[in-house]
Amino acid sequence: MAILVTGGAGYIGSHAVLGLKRLNKEVVVADNLETGHKESLLKDVPFYNGNLKDAAFLDRIFIEHEIKAVIHFAANSLVGESMENPLKYFDNNVGGTLSLIEAMNRHGVKKIVFSSTAAAYGEPETVPIRETDQTLPTNPYGESKLMVEKVLKWADQAYGIKYAVLRYFNVAGADREGIVGEDHRPETHLIPIILQVALGKRDEIKIFGDDYPTEDGTCIRDYIHVTDLVEAHLLALEHLDTHDSNTFNLGNGSGFSVKEVIDAAREVTGHAIPASVEKRRAGDPAVLIASSDKAKEVLGWAPVYTDMKKIIQTAWDWFEKHPDGYREGGES
Numbered sequence: 200m201a202i203l204v205t206g207g208a209g210y211i212g213s214h215a216v217l218g219l220k221r222l223n224k225e226v227v228v229a230d231n232l233e234t235g236h237k238e239s240l241l242k243d244v245p246f247y248n249g250n251l252k253d254a255a256f257l258d259r260i261f262i263e264h265e266i267k268a269v270i271h272f273a274a275n276s277l278v279g280e281s282m283e284n285p286l287k288y289f290d291n292n293v294g295g296t297l298s299l300i301e302a303m304n305r306h307g308v309k310k311i312v313f314s315s316t317a318a319a320y321g322e323p324e325t326v327p328i329r330e331t332d333q334t335l336p337t338n339p340y341g342e343s344k345l346m347v348e349k350v351l352k353w354a355d356q357a358y359g360i361k362y363a364v365l366r367y368f369n370v371a372g373a374d375r376e377g378i379v380g381e382d383h384r385p386e387t388h389l390i391p392i393i394l395q396v397a398l399g400k401r402d403e404i405k406i407f408g409d410d411y412p413t414e415d416g417t418c419i420r421d422y423i424h425v426t427d428l429v430e431a432h433l434l435a436l437e438h439l440d441t442h443d444s445n446t447f448n449l450g451n452g453s454g455f456s457v458k459e460v461i462d463a464a465r466e467v468t469g470h471a472i473p474a475s476v477e478k479r480r481a482g483d484p485a486v487l488i489a490s491s492d493k494a495k496e497v498l499g500w501a502p503v504y505t506d507m508k509k510i511i512q513t514a515w516d517w518f519e520k521h522p523d524g525y526r527e528g529g530e531s
């Protein structure tokens with residue numbers, strides 16, 4: 200019995216595949232390599248290159264492997280792009296998931312873990328954010344994920360497909376052995392961009408606004424290590440064997456400002472990391488911090504990487520060894 204990982208060639212998906220293989224689980228990957236990297240795939244893991252919207256592609260996987268559960272990472276996830284091209288996000292993120300659920304139903308697969316996001320909440324009324332707080336996305340990316348959450352609820356009711364919705368906050372870091380890492384193109388995330396400055400690939404880090412109502416004026420986020428995140432997926436899968444569908448936040452429960460993250464990276468890398476202040480980036484809430492109490496209480500989840508410097512260290516170890524990411528010359 201295998202676990203199908205969609206988006207398994209991407210940043211988080213590749214870490215999940217590695218985590219599953221370390222537990223000797225049987226894994227199959229489906230990815231169209233739109234933003235993933237074939238170089239991140241493990242040699243002994245069957246890989247299917249195709250689009251989730253293609254029903255025949257999915258049928259082939261479900262026929263060739265006995266799939267017992269799906270961990271569904273495949274999606275587009277650039278907030279800015281989603282504002283400019285919302286239909287791409289509804290088409291791929293919602294359309295891709297509808298096709299996946301239909302295939303699961305055709306083949307009698309009854310469990311799915313779904314990557315949702317803090318963007319499903321929009322601007323929070325209070326922090327830390329709890330799962331029961333209002334969900335009012337401020338961009339099509341977050342909206343597309345929330346739509347899938349709603350689809351999953353009805354698919355459970357109609358077809359008995361049980362789901363764990365995991366709303367991630369800011370995912371960061373890399374595998375401790377550096378077997379896989381983060382290589383988004385374009386890179387938009389704070390920590391990899393800071394580390395590209397330390398590598399000499401960028402001149403400076405641009406801080407998007409220092410006039411927020413926070414102590415140092417820069418935005419505060421909740422950073423969670425990718426390995427801790429993967430661990431929660433494994434626990435959620437197990438949980439679904441004996442429990443009903445559920446929704447969980449995944450974050451560390453503490454916030455770091457952009458300036459604090461830059462300072463931590465200076466300490467880890469020993470590099471000055473020049474910074475300049477730019478205007479605010481549209482749509483950035485001032486503070487996003489998760490309450491992950493529910494995941495801790497219900498799933499027994501306990502994040503290991505709670506120290507920002509340790510999170511950055513794992514990312515730095517990866518970047519030092521792979522300054523051009525997965526591909527020589529830095530082009531995707």
Ligand SMILES: NC(=O)c1ccc[n+]([C@@H]2O[C@H](COP(=O)([O-])OP(=O)(O)OC[C@H]3O[C@@H](n4cnc5c(N)ncnc54)[C@H](O)[C@@H]3O)[C@@H](O)[C@H]2O)c1
Binds near residue numbers: 211229249271369
């Ligand atoms: N990185 C974060 O901080 C973060 C935060 C919250 C939520 N998420 C969610 O986690 C998931 C993984 O994020 P990531 O950072 O690893 O992104 P990523 O872009 O590295 O990985 C996504 C993978 O899905 C594949 N894919 C996309 N559409 C596909 C389709 N229709 N068919 C087949 N494959 C397809 C891509 O090629 C890629 O390999 C996404 O669903 C994202 O929305 C990420």
Ligand SMILES: O=c1ccn([C@@H]2O[C@H](COP(=O)(O)OP(=O)(O)O[C@H]3O[C@H](CO)[C@H](O)[C@H](O)[C@H]3O)[C@@H](O)[C@H]2O)c(=O)[nH]1
Binds near residue numbers: 276368408418420
């Ligand atoms: O060059 C940069 C890049 C980022 N930032 C700031 O750093 C913080 C973190 O930004 P990221 O782009 O790394 O992350 P986001 O908080 O925007 O996004 C994260 O949370 C979102 C939900 O709110 C989505 O889920 C998204 O995929 C996930 O990475 C933000 O305040 C941003 O303004 C900068 O100052 N300079």
